[in-house]
Amino acid sequence: MTVLVTGAAGFIxxxxxxxLCREGQDVVGIDNLNDYYDIELKHARLKVLETLPGFRFQKMDIVDKPALMSLFREHGFTEVVHLAAQAGVRYSLDNPDVYAQSNLxxxxxVLEACRHHRPEHLIYASSSSVYGTNSKMPFSVEDPVEHPVSLYAASKRSNELLAESYCHLYGxxxxxxxxxxxxxxxxxxxxxxxxFTDAILKDLPxxxxxxxxxxxxxxxxxxxxxxxxQLRPKPPVPEGSAAGVNRLFNIGRGMPVALLDFVECLxxxxxxxxxxxxxxxxxxxxVKTWADVSALAEWVGFSPQVTLETGVGEFVKWYRQFYQI
Structure with a gap:
């Protein structure tokens, strides 16, 4: 089995x-290594990944359809974890064209490549931003999501609709x-x-x-x-079924934290x-996000474990080591 991870030099x-490599999977990672944020951080991540057995990296932009198709033909991916995207709500206000290219x-x-080369499971990144101005809490995947308030959110909702149509048409x-x-x-x-960490350490507001x-x-x-x-081995239809389906899940802690409490924790x-x-x-x-993760819990037993205090502490420890502070 060979797994494709797009956006391999990104955070997630x-x-x-x-x-995946710890689990013994063969992994091909692609990334366009754009300069949306510090390119050296992306190269530092890659330096770590390139020491892992079973990992191969290829610089590639998913906008380049011929190159992507060639990659799928070469490797015959059994699974695709699609994480490449132009991220950021605020950046989309000034740079809408980038979102249209990368996210649409x-x-x-990616969908066309999957249509022609038939991986067993496509897992793709959407975002809590699709809930827009919804006021019902917590956000459920059953809630309507018709009012995105940023281009980024609209692009992610578009991804969900595109996937829905391809699953229906092509199984x-x-x-x-x-x-x-x-x-x-x-x-x-x-x-x-x-x-916040960078600013506080520099005594900036x-x-x-x-x-x-x-x-x-x-x-x-x-x-x-x-x-x-947990989700990888459980595509959203029974094994052997010819029917295609696109299933959506929230994935979050399921516990909203006030921004000022978050600052105090940091x-x-x-x-x-x-x-x-x-x-x-x-x-x-x-103003607020809050994930109802019951659908993912019921499907694969998802149960987040890491508290905010532990997670923020781990980030601060990494930050001090990475930047030698």
Whole structure:
């Protein structure tokens, strides 16, 4: 069995590849290594991955359909874990074209490759952002998601609809995972935990939006990867069925944390106080996220284990080591 992981040099992709290789899987990882954030961090992740038995990396952009098709023909992937995407809500306000290419054209290319080369299971990344301004809590995969408030959210909802149509038309078996605020070691510099840590250590103020009246379902990356590992052998139709289906799951901690409590947790881990710059709500953002993970729990037994205190502490430890602070 050979597994394709797109976005292998990204945050979640990096941790996913490590888990797959530890399980003895042959893994091909691709990434376009763009400069949305510090390219050196991506290269540092790759340096770790390239020491793992069974891992092969190829620099590739999923927008390049001929190259992607050639890769599928060469390896005959049994599973695809599609994590490559242009991330970030705020970046989409100023750079919409990048999202159209990576998240729409790129995902369509992945679906086309799966249509022609028939992996047993496609697992792809969606996002909690698809819930938009929904006020019913916790967010359930049964809830309507018709009002995305950012282009990023709209692109992820489009992915879900594209997958639905391909599964119906061509018999693919796909699982879409709506990630809820993933954090942990090797995380993205554009995310709050990374930005806050960097600022506090430099004695710079941190921007706290909506005057701090926000909460997030912070989910440690190891819990995310565990969910992916549990889901891999369980495509969303019974074995041997010719029917295709696209099933959606929330994957989160299932426990919202107030933003100011999150800041206090980080302050405790760092042993430093933050200088707080309270700001109004930013366009494209949402006030609260909270995952109902019962569907994934029922399907594969998903049960997140890592507390916020433990997870933030692990991130701070990694950050100090990586940046030699």
């Amino acid at each position: 992709g990096f941790h996913t590849v490590q888990r 054209v790129g995902f369509l290319n 693919l078996k796909a699982s879409g995972l709506r990630f809820f605020t993933v954090y942990g070691p090797w995380g993205r510099p554009d995310m709050a935990l990374f930005k 941190i921007d706290i939006y909506n005057q701090g009246q926000m909460s997030r379902d912070f989910t440690y990356v190891d819990d995310i990867v565990e969910g992916i590992a 302050e405790s881990a760092l042993g430093l106080q933050a200088r707080r710059n309270y700001m109004p709500m930013q366009a494209g953002d949402v």
